[in-house]
Amino acid sequence: MKHLDAIKADPRLRIRALGEDGGHGQSFFNLARKEIFAVVVFSWGGGWDHVSVSFRTRCPTWSEMCVVKDIFFRDDECCVEYHPAKKDYVNVHEHCLHIWKPQDAELPMPPRIFV
Numbered sequence: 001m002k003h004l005d006a007i008k009a010d011p012r013l014r015i016r017a018l019g020e021d022g023g024h025g026q027s028f029f030n031l032a033r034k035e036i037f038a039v040v041v042f043s044w045g046g047g048w049d050h051v052s053v054s055f056r057t058r059c060p061t062w063s064e065m066c067v068v069k070d071i072f073f074r075d076d077e078c079c080v081e082y083h084p085a086k087k088d089y090v091n092v093h094e095h096c097l098h099i100w101k102p103q104d105a106e107l108p109m110p111p112r113i114f115v
Contacts, residue, residue, distance in 0.1 A: 001049035001101065002074055007042070021045030022110050042072055047103050050071070054096035069099055078107045 001007075008015060021043050042051045051072045053060050056102055062069070065081070079101040101107070109115070 001044055001072055001077075003080055007072060012067070037100050044103070048101060049079075049101040050098060052096050052098045054093050057095065058095060059095045065097060065099065072099070073101065078109055080107060 018089050051068055079099045
């Protein structure tokens with residue numbers, strides 16, 4: 001995850017609250033669609049970097065999640081959106097997606113031609 005100073009300097013993000021291991025209640029403006037994302041949480045606690053983002057009435061698109069990744073993560077970082085086993089599903093907000101990155105391990109990647 002980018003350093004907090006770099007995240008705070010991004011003009012697409014307005015930080016409302018910061019805690020010891022993250023922030024929440026944030027928003028940034030998508031100029032192409034003239035909509036506001038609500039970044040529910042970004043955190044770096046428990047060994048994971050994490051960002052969740054949602055709209056009120058729909059899930060974010062792939063390109064919108066790419067904007068989120070660009071705001072919070074460096075270009076050379078690999079992050080994931082997990083699809084856990086059904087028994088592990090948690091759905092607090094039906095239009096919320098998450099980006100995750102472990103802090104102490106490299107994520108395996110398929111061959112570049114596959115992605």
